[in-house]
Amino acid sequence: MNATRCVWILSIIICVARGHVGNDIGQNQKEQDTSADNSTESLSLVTAANREFAFRLYRSLAANPDSQGKNIFFSPVSVSVALAALAVGARGETHRQLFRGLVFNSTWLSQTDVDQAFQSLFEKTKKASNEVTSEGTAVFMDNLFKPQPEFLDTLKKSYFADGFNVDFTKSSESANTINKYVEEKTSGKIDKLVESLDPTTVMYLISYIFFKGKWETPFDPDLTKEDLFMVDEKTKIPVQMMNIEKRFETYRDQMFNTSVLHLPFNSSHSMLLLLPDDMAKLENAISAAHVTK
Numbered sequence: 598m599n600a601t602r603c604v605w606i607l608s609i610i611i612c613v614a615r616g617h618v619g620n621d622i623g624q625n626q627k628e629q630d631t632s633a634d635n636s637t638e639s640l641s642l643v644t645a646a647n648r649e650f651a652f653r654l655y656r657s658l659a660a661n662p663d664s665q666g667k668n669i670f671f672s673p674v675s676v677s678v679a680l681a682a683l684a685v686g687a688r689g690e691t692h693r694q695l696f697r698g699l700v701f702n703s704t705w706l707s708q709t710d711v712d713q714a715f716q717s718l719f720e721k722t723k724k725a726s727n728e729v730t731s732e733g734t735a736v737f738m739d740n741l742f743k744p745q746p747e748f749l750d751t752l753k754k755s756y757f758a759d760g761f762n763v764d765f766t767k768s769s770e771s772a773n774t775i776n777k778y779v780e781e782k783t784s785g786k787i788d789k790l791v792e793s794l795d796p797t798t799v800m801y802l803i804s805y806i807f808f809k810g811k812w813e814t815p816f817d818p819d820l821t822k823e824d825l826f827m828v829d830e831k832t833k834i835p836v837q838m839m840n841i842e843k844r845f846e847t848y849r850d851q852m853f854n855t856s857v858l859h860l861p862f863n864s865s866h867s868m869l870l871l872l873p874d875d876m877a878k879l880e881n882a883i884s885a886a887h888v889t890k
């Protein structure tokens with residue numbers, strides 16, 4: 598295998614019953630533009646917040662009873678992007694809660710700062726990567742729900758988000774529209790994101806990432822053979838394992854008794870594999886600061 602494919606998809610359903618919309622979402626309010634000369638600072642604040650959010654989200658997913666003994670697969674930055682895009686249209690307490698959840702400190706960051714920071718992040722990652730990467734956000738809105746044009750403009754400009762109108766009362770038709778869109782954007786990898794939609798849905802916000810990278814040092818497919826994989830301390834299962842002999846960067850973290858392997862892609866991206874002696878200890882304590890060191 599000389600390529601790894603990861604498709605991360607995340608969907609956030611905003612299922613607001615008709616009639617409850619309006620107070621907090623989509624109202625018109627001009628944000629003061631104070632950020633022209635300090636966009637670099639906003640960018641680093643937003644990046645740091647996204648990192649912190651990623652580990653908080655991981656901890657809360659890992660602690661969830663439903664994920665015990667299962668794999669957790671998620672793209673934290675996609676969640677940050679989707680919620681930050683949602684915050685564009687939010688006001689009042691809703692906006693405060695979104696910012697708090699995203700670890701954005703409103704003393705230092707306005708929504709405009711956040712929008713611009715994401716815009717420059719997207720522009721940077723688009724330039725930097727030579728893999729087949731596709732990521733984006735889309736908003737599907739019910740025909741009866743009229744968002745403010747400023748909301749859609751900001752989504753398009755800063756979050757590169759597409760906006761569509763659908764009729765959610767026709768739930769299989771609207772599900773088809775969403776599934777077709779995602780199928781096209783993920784090169785056919787995900788063809789059924791939604792099964793059926795609640796007919797009272799007014800807005801459906803999706804965020805997708807498609808990533809296909811080549812290893813810097815490809816694995817030889819002839820060396821792939823079956824071996825035993827320990828799912829946990831007691832369970833061993835046979836799986837096909839890739840094999841390679843080469844020098845790679847490794848690191849032994851003494852604080853968490855964890856071995857780290859750095860597998861670079863043929864680009865600026867890499868995969869970090871962490872093998873802890875004690876999973877729970879690592880899960881409870883790992884933070885952005887540990888990964889950057």
Ligand SMILES: *[C@@H]1O[C@H](CO)[C@@H](O)[C@H](O)[C@H]1NC(C)=O
Pocket residue numbers: 631632635638639642704705706710
């Ligand atoms: C940007 O500048 C304005 C005005 O000088 C200030 O109020 C705001 O806090 C600054 N934002 C950041 C992220 O530094």
Ligand SMILES: *[C@@H]1O[C@H](CO)[C@@H](O)[C@H](O)[C@H]1NC(C)=O
Pocket residue numbers: 702703704705
């Ligand atoms: C935001 O920053 C201010 C000033 O540094 C600090 O006093 C406040 O506690 C911060 N708020 C949060 C929620 O971290």
Ligand SMILES: *[C@@H]1O[C@H](CO)[C@@H](O)[C@H](O)[C@H]1NC(C)=O
Pocket residue numbers: 851852853854875878
């Ligand atoms: C790491 O392993 C060593 C040796 O087995 C042990 O003494 C130490 O307590 C462990 N540290 C942690 C944080 O588990």
Ligand SMILES: *[C@@H]1O[C@H](CO)[C@@H](O)[C@H](O)[C@H]1NC(C)=O
Pocket residue numbers: 727811812813814815863
């Ligand atoms: C890595 O990328 C470079 C240029 O981007 C290309 O020439 C090279 O063949 C690639 N190597 C592999 C192993 O794909």
